[in-house]
Every structure is written in structure tokens, then in C-alpha cells.
Amino acid sequence: MSDLWIVINTAVAVLAVVVFIVRFHLNPVVSLVLGAAYLGLATKLGVSTTVDTITGGFGEIMAEVGLLIAFGVLMGAVLQEMNAIQRLVGTLLRTFGPKRLPYALSLTIATVLQSIFLDVLLVISAPLARNLAPKIGKAGTARMATALAISLECGIVFMVPGVATLALAGLLGVPLGKMMIYGFVLIVPVVVLSVAIMSFVFRHGWWNESKDEQQIRPSVTVDEPTEPTDPTDPTDPEEYDASGTGGVAQKVRVEKQTRLVVLLSPLLTALVLIAVGAVLDVAEVEQPIVSFLSSPVIALLIGLIGTCLIARYAVGQERVEKALARGFSESGQILILTGVGGSLAAVIGEAGLGDILGGYFTASTAAPLLMVWAIAAALHVAVGSVTISAITSAGILAPVAPLIGLDPVFVALAAGAGSLFAVHVTSNTFWLLQSLMGQTTRGTLKTCSVGVSLASVIAILIIVPMSYVL
Incomplete structure (x- = not known):
């Protein structure tokens, strides 16, 4: 089959996925599988190979x-069940003050x-941010909303987990x-610069x-996060039961007896362990x-067990x-969507x-990264899902990375950056x-669409020189 025919059918498959989701409101999981099936048959992989590739791609990811x-x-x-976020916002406010709160948060x-x-x-975080907005100065609502939008969207595409x-x-x-390390190096300047420019x-x-x-x-408003003055006041963030599953008296017991650093320590321990493993790999040091x-699976398992014990x-x-049951419910769709994204990529x-x-690019140019960014941006504008656009764009160009000697981590970051572009009315986050x-x-x-798009552009402008230096 000619190269042109393969490119055309790939474009048709991706476009079909977009049309199924946007025009016919078909579930993204079903749409991605249909797109993968069409591409396999249209490029004459054969029925058996197409099915094996779809299932194999799902299993591999x-x-x-x-x-x-x-x-x-x-x-x-x-x-979430332990009310950690409300307490964290209060701690950030007391530590950094109102003017620096958008950056700290x-x-x-x-x-x-x-x-x-x-x-x-x-x-969880938006009601607290809205209540604190008047206290940070001019255009407080805009600045807090932008800080939330940028941090939430950048976090899911750049930072583990x-x-x-x-x-x-x-x-x-x-x-x-x-x-995680490369994502951290990227996300800090992206968030700070984006929030500063928008502010x-x-x-x-x-x-x-x-x-x-x-x-x-x-x-419903939430008082400024300060030291609690009335242990029976449910509007105090130090005592407020945002989950709606427990009473005030029980939540008071949480805040009085369990320090915030203890609540977050298993998660932080897991992230530190993963980072240590990465450093040892780079240094080529072997400590069984x-x-x-x-290893990421063991590190996150340790974090989960520790969090459950503290909770x-x-x-x-x-x-x-109850929290674990809710988590299983939330993770199901994410897992299936990620898996079928792997099917399409395969x-x-x-x-x-x-x-x-691979024949059109060389490792000495920024074209591959810009291409990944542009494809992810176009898909996000059409579909409205950061995750779907990032996965699909990365899958399209993933085979290019080893052929041209480009480190796949930069392809991943560029796909994530592009998927942030133009968060708009098709996004649940927007509403x-x-x-x-x-x-x-x-x-x-202004706050969400322009703010996150600015972060997308800043990110790719940082990723391209990073690919030369690191």
C-alpha cells in the first residue's frame, strides 16, 4: 500500500473519532475502538491482525x-475524604499571604x-478560592480562577501521577x-509565568x-482559612465536611488529631521514592x-497503603x-479510555x-515536537478532552521518536502541551x-481558555530548547 494512502486513512480514522464524539455524542471509548478498527482494515492489516493489534495495544498500555x-x-x-485540600489552602494562606496565594496554590x-x-x-478547591479572591487584591476572582485552571490542566499532562x-x-x-523529573522542570516555570502574565x-x-x-x-461560602475559633462551626475550612459523608464532630476529630503533613506524607513519600529511582537510573547505580x-507501582502502592492507614x-x-469505592468508580472510565488510546496507537x-x-523529520530540527503540539492542539479544539487529544496525538507520532533519535519524553511533553490549547465550551472544566x-x-x-492556552504556548516554547539541552 502506498504511503499516501496510509496517511490519508490515518487522517480519516482520527477525523472519524472526532465526528463520532462531537457530532453523534458517541462514547469516546467506543469511538476510539471504531477508529482503530477502520484504520486496520483500511490499511489492509487483515481482520485477525487488526483485532490482535487492538487488544494487544490495550493490554500493553x-x-x-x-x-x-x-x-x-x-x-x-x-x-479527599480526609479534607486535606481545605486544610492545605489554609496553610498556604497563612504561610505565603494573600498576594502570593495564586502562585502558591x-x-x-x-x-x-x-x-x-x-x-x-x-x-473541592474552587469554593475556597472564590471566597479568598476578594482578599488578594484587584481582579481577585480572575486571578484565582486562572491559577486554578492552569494548575489543574497542566498537572494532569505534565506531572506524575x-x-x-x-x-x-x-x-x-x-x-x-x-x-516526573522532566515534567517538574517544565511545569514550574510554565505555571509561574502563565499566572504572572495573566495576573x-x-x-x-x-x-x-x-x-x-x-x-x-x-x-454557601467558606470563611477565610485561619486558625479555627469555633470547633462547632461547619463553615470553618479547618472543620468543614466537604464530602458530605461525615458530621462536624467527626471532622473536628480529624483536624485536631491529625496534622496536615501527616495526611500528605504517604503521597509525598511515593513521589520521593519515584524521583530517587530516576536519579539512580541516571547515575547507573544498582541498589536492589x-x-x-x-519502582512506580511499588512506590504508589506504599503511598496508597500509608494513606489508608492514616485515614x-x-x-x-x-x-x-466509601472513599475507596468512589475511587474505583472514578478510575474505571479512565483506565478503559487510556487502554483504547493505546489500541489506536498500536x-x-x-x-x-x-x-x-520519520522520513520527513530529522533530530536536528524542532519540527517533530511542533507537529506533535499542533496535532494535539487541533484534536483538543475539536474533541474538548485534554486526555483524549494528548493520547491520540502521541500515538500518531510515537513511532517517529526512535527513528529520528528524539527522546520520547519530549514527545510526551509536547503532546501534553498541545492538548492544553484552547480549553473551551466543550470542556467540563470550563463550565x-x-x-x-x-x-x-x-x-x-478569559481565565480558562486564554489562560490555559497561554500555558500551552509557553510550555512548547520551553520544551523545544529543553530537547537540545537535556
Whole structure:
């Protein structure tokens, strides 16, 4: 089969996936499998090879990241049950003060809290951010909303154990420790620069409260996170039961007896172990026990077990079990979606697209990374899903990386960066930010769409020189 015919059919398959999702509202999982099946048959892989490649691609990506995603989501669900996020916001406010809060909150969410499912993390943190917005100065709502949008979206594509990060690393064969270190090096300047630029333009007149904010007071507010003054006040963030599953008295017991650093210590320990493993790999040091403990699956398992043990003491076994059940429910769709993304990528690779595209690029140019970014951006504009666009774009060009000598970690980061471009009205995050932060659609287009798109552009501008230096 001619190279042109393979390229055309790959484009048709991807376009069909977009049309199925956007026009016919077909489930993304089904759409991706249909696209993979069409591509396999259209490129004459044969029925048997097509089916084997689809199932093999699913199994291969699950073997890489299935347990990691499950452990990360479960850990996040238990942290949510322990009210860790509300307490963390209060600690950040007391430590950094109101003016630095957007930077402190965005960096913390982007780097530390990615085990928590994005929508859940947004629902927990947005009411606190909205209540604190008037205290940080001019255009406070805009600045806090932008900080949340940028940190949440960047975190899931750049930082371990963000679900899209795990999927990208698995698809491209990037060691998770390496992905975490490179992602951290990238995400810090991206978040800081993006929040700083957006804050500057908002403070200098690009935010109109009468047009960009809803003029309706929220029905429930949360007091400024300070030291609790009334242990029976459910609106105090130190005591507030955001989960709705426990009473005030039980939540008081959590906050009085369990320090925040203790609640977060298993998650932090897991991340440190993964980072240590990555450093040892780079240094070519072999320590069997350390290598075992620092392997991502074992490290996250240790984090999950530690979090559950602390939660059992803090909130009781019944609530731990409820949190785990919720986590299993949330992780199911993520796992299947990640797996079928691997199926499409496997069929694309089997069809030979990588060999074709590899002839057009050389490792001495930035074209491959810019191509990955552009494809992911276009897919995100069409589909509205950061995860789907990142996985699909990486799958299309994953076979190119080894052919041209480009480190796959940069392909993964470029795909993640492109998938951030133009978060708009097809995104659930967009509408959650609008309602929870009290913005109009016009205001949300500024804080979410423009803010995250700026982060996308800044990210690729950093990734390209990183690929030459690192």
C-alpha cells in the first residue's frame, strides 16, 4: 500500500473519532475502538491482525500504567475524604499571604495533588478560592480562577501521577521517574509565568467585574482559612465536611488529631521514592532494595497503603471504604479510555505511519515536537478532552521518536502541551470553573481558555530548547 494512502486513512480514522464524539455524542471509548478498527482494515492489516493489534495495544498500555492510575486515583479519593485540600489552602494562606496565594496554590495543585481526580479537586478547591479572591487584591476572582485552571490542566499532562501523564509515559515508553523529573522542570516555570502574565493583564484593565463576574452571591461560602475559633462551626475550612459523608464532630476529630503533613506524607513519600529511582537510573547505580521500593507501582502502592492507614485512624474504616469505592468508580472510565488510546496507537504503528513520517523529520530540527503540539492542539479544539487529544496525538507520532533519535519524553511533553490549547465550551472544566468561581461565559473564556492556552504556548516554547539541552 502506498504511503499516501496510509496517511490519508490515518487522517480519516482520527477525523472519524472526532465526528463520532462531537457530532453523534458517541462514547469516546467506543469511538476510539471504531477508529482503530477502520484504520486496520483500511490499511489492509487483515481482520485477525487488526483485532490482535487492538487488544494487544490495550493490554500493553494497561500493563504499563493500569495499576499506577488505579493507585493514584484511590489515594486521591482517600485524601479527599480526609479534607486535606481545605486544610492545605489554609496553610498556604497563612504561610505565603494573600498576594502570593495564586502562585502558591497553583504550584501546589500542579505538582503535589495530581492523584486526585481533576473534577473532584476542582469542586473541592474552587469554593475556597472564590471566597479568598476578594482578599488578594484587584481582579481577585480572575486571578484565582486562572491559577486554578492552569494548575489543574497542566498537572494532569505534565506531572506524575496525573492520569494523562501516566498514559503518555506508557504509550511512549518513558520511564515514570524520568517523566516526573522532566515534567517538574517544565511545569514550574510554565505555571509561574502563565499566572504572572495573566495576573498582570487582569490588574491592568482586562477584567470587568460587571461583565465578567456573575452578580449573584454564592449560597454557601467558606470563611477565610485561619486558625479555627469555633470547633462547632461547619463553615470553618479547618472543620468543614466537604464530602458530605461525615458530621462536624467527626471532622473536628480529624483536624485536631491529625496534622496536615501527616495526611500528605504517604503521597509525598511515593513521589520521593519515584524521583530517587530516576536519579539512580541516571547515575547507573544498582541498589536492589531501593530499586524495588522506587519502582512506580511499588512506590504508589506504599503511598496508597500509608494513606489508608492514616485515614483509618483519622476518619474511621467505614469512610475509608466509601472513599475507596468512589475511587474505583472514578478510575474505571479512565483506565478503559487510556487502554483504547493505546489500541489506536498500536494500530497506527502497525500500519507503518511512523516509518513514513520519520522520513520527513530529522533530530536536528524542532519540527517533530511542533507537529506533535499542533496535532494535539487541533484534536483538543475539536474533541474538548485534554486526555483524549494528548493520547491520540502521541500515538500518531510515537513511532517517529526512535527513528529520528528524539527522546520520547519530549514527545510526551509536547503532546501534553498541545492538548492544553484552547480549553473551551466543550470542556467540563470550563463550565465547572464558570459556575464554581462565579464567572460569566465571557469571564471564563478569559481565565480558562486564554489562560490555559497561554500555558500551552509557553510550555512548547520551553520544551523545544529543553530537547537540545537535556
